[in-house]
Amino acid sequence: MAIPVETFFLAPEAEGTLQAQIQQMIAQGILSGRFRKGEKLPSSRKLAAHLGVSRITVTLALTELQANDYLEARDRSGYYVSENAPEPPAFIAPTPRADTIDWSRALGRRFTGGDTPEKPQDWARYPYPFIYGQTDPALFDHTNWRHCALRALGQKDFQALTADYYDQDDPELIEFIARHTLPRRGILAQPSEILVTMGAQNALWLTAQVLLTQRRTAVIENPCYHALRDILTQSRCHLTPVDVDRDGLPPDALPDQADVIFTTPSHQAPTNATMPRARREALLAKAADMGALIVEDDYEFEVSFLRAPLPALKSLDTEGRVIYVGSFSKSIFPGLRLGYLVGSKAFIRECRALRASVLRHPPGHIQRTAAYFLSLGHYDSLVRRMGQVFSRRRKVMEEALAAHGLDVAGRGVFGGSSIWMEGPAHIDMGQLDARLRKRGVLVEPGAPFFHGKRRPRNFYRLAYSSIPSERIAPGITLLARELADCPE
Amino acid sequence: MAIPVETFFLAPEAEGTLQAQIQQMIAQGILSGRFRKGEKLPSSRKLAAHLGVSRITVTLALTELQANDYLEARDRSGYYVSENAPEPPAFIAPTPRADTIDWSRALGRRFTGGDTPEKPQDWARYPYPFIYGQTDPALFDHTNWRHCALRALGQKDFQALTADYYDQDDPELIEFIARHTLPRRGILAQPSEILVTMGAQNALWLTAQVLLTQRRTAVIENPCYHALRDILTQSRCHLTPVDVDRDGLPPDALPDQADVIFTTPSHQAPTNATMPRARREALLAKAADMGALIVEDDYEFEVSFLRAPLPALKSLDTEGRVIYVGSFSKSIFPGLRLGYLVGSKAFIRECRALRASVLRHPPGHIQRTAAYFLSLGHYDSLVRRMGQVFSRRRKVMEEALAAHGLDVAGRGVFGGSSIWMEGPAHIDMGQLDARLRKRGVLVEPGAPFFHGKRRPRNFYRLAYSSIPSERIAPGITLLARELADCPE
Structure with missing residues (x-):
């Protein structure tokens, strides 16, 4: 690979002759690992024009570097980083220059220090x-995913791949979710009641920002998904944990007042409890009494392999009280980062505006690939x-x-x-x-x-x-x- | 396509005989457009088991629907939605049930109503x-993008595609940015000083959350990118607009006090002014006097086709004062949603934690595809x-x-x-x-x-x-x- 000429800058505060500065710049690039053995340098003509120095100065610098075995000349084709050049370790950027900013003062808010633990990225190496x-890898349908991704890269889908959707989503994915995915959970929703998110994590985060403030109270299950607790702690709302039992969140144990109740009725995370139908109805009634909204994370409903899953809490909701969070990341693969949020239009509208401000929209190619994977039956x-x-x-x-x-x-x-x-x-x-x-x-x-x-x-x-x-x-x-x- | 059995639910509050309820449920599915002509229904055995009713009840309902031409039976293979079934318009989900929630009270914060205008998604239809x-479409290198995406879908990159990176990024993309992209802008950075974001939009948003609060002041250029103004308005900081001139943001016009200065030195958005080198140095000196940080959105540096771009403001920064925002979305395609943030470690650490809470990480497949597209020289x-x-x-x-x-x-x-x-x-x-x-x-x-x-x-x-x-x-x-x- 050729090293582009734009990579070269003479530091304005550098000392020594121009020739020495050029030599040093190239040698440092090699020593730091930025330029690698066998990579081609720009021609002396180009380099001279780019740096605004005379060509003879550049040529002298290059010749000197060749003499020191940093570079080697190849007939007619120019200079290359020599195979005998000093060995850099791996690429290590130089230690940053002295950072004089007082970051303890400069940071307006901190987001580190939450409950979410560090997990090993090299898990596959453990027996x-x-x-x-x-x-x-033994379970995932790599072949068909690849096939769908390829199709979504085709000329026909050029617009879906490349377009700035502004605050909108891929209409094909939204239609599939409305027509097929949600009805399986007993939910009927219009496109304006659905928002595609970057996984369930992003859906929960958007929901917390729109519904909660420092003056509001959220009920969470105890124990619960630690990343949800981090999201709510960052929102600075009041948190009321309620201990779950073997049927999940007990409505009787709820406080008299709360604004939002976060729950995982399909499979309580992490205890795996499934909330029975009667309790779901009791929870809805209790929430109505309290004037609270319910956020239903329909976590792992799709891996109900021992018994058919119960319809979602949202399917029992006649008031617009339940906000539903679904995810494809878990069952397709977590690196996909694709989920969705279902709720009343007024709520989805605010989530959509916030999402646009945070990231505009989940990448079009991923949405279209998922739409194909779902509609061709591979997901099922x-x-x-x-x-x-x-x-x-x-x-x-x-x-x-x-x-x-x-x-x-x-x-x-x-x-x-x-x-x-x-x-x-x-x-x-x-x-x-x-x-x-x-x-x-x-x-x-x-x-x-x-x-x-x-x-x-x-x-x-x-x-x-x-x-x-x-x-x-x-x-x-x-x-x-x-x-x-x-x-x- | 077969209609999955899980799509069928009997409403608990429904009236009439079970047989009538089943008929109604299927007819409504057809009339609403959820079930389409030629789609296969589950077998009566499966449907009966799923609904918990006797098989004969289901069979009677299906026979009745066939008599009414909603369904047609095909020998041995079961029931299909009839080609003569009533025509639904397009798929329109039923109007939502009465929403009894007072959303004006339930919404804790509003994000709609910003400056970002609605833009036409059908722009390609305008002459x-x-x-x-x-x-x-005439400019984008679709073939090579497709080639890189395909390679990133290969078995070798399975981990990069599917893994939950938690709060991390694709190491190959980070390495390329550190080794090739940033040096062209005169910037040397370590991997811990770089964070991949969902486009420049997301980079600016993360920066605003970490640096600004209600008690802090941000300087913005006037005129400026409207979506940046929306981000800052949502952060509730004080905003001080400073009019730009033909050389961009004038340091002399800056107020005495501010915490963060947002600027676009390469190409001022929207006036296209490029800040001259001397003014860049004056801006840095002035910011140091004020104790302010600078956020440099290195907007459109890559389309400097009339003259070679100046090195980034960040390249002149010896104190850690400048936070650099780069983007691939603009020059590759906006639907890509891929950018990056460069800054001091303490700052990047907080942005990384916030990003993990908001969405974990940009999808692995997109990061790896971009890494290939860049390293194979297609981007250049x-x-x-x-x-x-x-x-x-x-x-x-x-x-x-x-x-x-x-x-x-x-x-x-x-x-x-x-x-x-x-x-x-x-x-x-x-x-x-x-x-x-x-x-x-x-x-x-x-x-x-x-x-x-x-x-x-x-x-x-x-x-x-x-x-x-x-x-x-x-x-x-x-x-x-x-x-x-x-x-x-």
Whole structure:
């Protein structure tokens, strides 16, 4: 690859002759790894014109660099970074110049320091990855996804790929969601009541910004999805955690006053509880009494492989009280970042305006690819296949857990992709995590799911969505051994 | 396509016999357009099991629907929506049920009502689209983009496509930006000083959230990019507009106190002014005096086809004072939604945490595709080709404007993709816009770029980025005629 001439700048404050400055500039580029062996330099003519110096100065500098083996000349074709040039480590940009800004003062708001834990990006290297929410390469329908993406890259879809949609979405994806996806959940909605989002995360975030302020109160489940808690903490609203039981969020335990209730009726995250129909109706009635809105994160409804999923809470809503959050990221793949929000027009309108300000719209190509993947039936097949495989893995996991006498805290009866576990009371799973990783076992410590300062530290999540069946039993054996080895 | 059984729900409050309810449910699906002609219904066995009713009830309902020509039976293979079924209009979801929520109270914050104007999505249908910021199909390198996207969909990049990066980015794209893109602007940065964003819009938005609060002051250029003004208005900071001149933002006109200065030195938006080197240094010195940070939106530097672009303001910054915003969306295509933010580590860390909360990360596939498109040199070729074509179009436009004696308010001397125009003082370009559109001419009224209540209404932007050369002169002729026809 040729190094473009625009890469070269003489520092205005540099000292020494022009020739020395040019030599230094090129040598530093090589030493820092920016220019690599075999890459071609611009011609002396171009470089001279670009830098505004005489050609002879550049030629002298290049000749000198050749003598020092930084560069090599090839007949008629110019100078290249020499194969014998000094070896840079990897590319490491120079240490930044002294930063004189007082960032503790300059930052108006801080967003670091939330509950969301750091997770290992190299999870696939662990032999026993009981990791949650990543794609299993053995399950994902890569061929058909590729096929749909390719089709969405075609001339026919040029507009969908390239256009600035301003605040709008791909009409084909919206139509599919309205006509096929939502009716399966018992929901009928018009296009103006649907907004495509960058995953469920983005849907929850938009909802929080539009509905909550410092003067408003949100109810969250305890335990709950830690990233939701971070979103709400950042919104500075009052937070009222309500402990869930084996049927999910209990309406009787709700406070008298709240503005918004966040809930996961299909599969409570992380306990996997499914809210029974009667409780859904009680929750709606209670919310109406309180004058509260409900945000339904229809989390993991699609992996209800043990029993058919119940219709969404939103399908029972006759008042516009329920805001519905759906996602394709989980069941297609998390790197997709595609979800949607369904709610009353007045609410969606504000979310749309905010989304436009934050990022305009989710990329057109991704929306169109998903529309094809859904409408050609690949999504349904994928979900069916996931259900079959998860069902087998779950059985293996339950047997292994029983064999070792490990305590299940929440398994749910509809399916899901994980089991919620309770370790012995004296164990801190956060601490055990490092030891488990050394053994190649990846579990998810449960403390970040809980609210408040004194969080139980002995819970953990074991997912079976990315681990092959045959690894489950040996992984559980290692886990059981480490748990048993923990001193009381 | 088969209609999935999960689409069917009996409404709990429904009246009439079960058989009547089933008939009604299916007929309504057909009448509303949800089920389409030729689509296959689930088998009576499946439907009965799913609804929890006897099979004979379902069979009777289906037979009845067949008799009424809603359905047709095909030997052995089941029931299909009949070709003679009543015609639905297009798919129109039923009007939402009465929404009893008082949204004027329920909405905590409003985001609608900003300055960003609605733009026509069907711009390509206009014969004279002097529209700004859309892709010209004649210029974009669709073949190579497709090639790169396909490569990024390959087995080798499976992880980059599907993984949840949490708060991280594609390391290959980050490395390319650090090693090639930024050095061309005279900037050296480490990976921890770079964050990939959903276009420049998202970069500006993240920056505003992290740096500004209700107690802080931001300087903006006047006129300026309206969407930036909307972002800052939503942040509730104090806004101090400073009028630009033909060299962009004048440092002498800055107030004594401000926290953040937003500027577009490469090409002032919308006047196209390029800030000279001396003024850049004066701006940096003035900001240091004020203790203010500078946000440099390096807008349109890549279309400097008349003269080589000046190094970025950020390249002159030795203190960490400048935050740099770059974008690929403009020069590749706006639907891509890909940009980046460069700044001190402490700042990028907070932006990264906020981005994770808002949307996690830009989709992996898009990041990897861009990394290929850049590293294979297609981006450079595209920018070169755009420069050549824009240069010709600009010449044609300047000639046509001169021939009709239309007033240019800002053209810039480095290039760009538009010319900033001043109409006669008595003309309201917002009103003229509707008349121009009827003639097939699309221009951009300039009022939304200005600050405050009494905005000049006679400015407008004429872009040459999406209109073929040969349409420019006739389009300008129509424009000149409409302007001349306006009563004083």
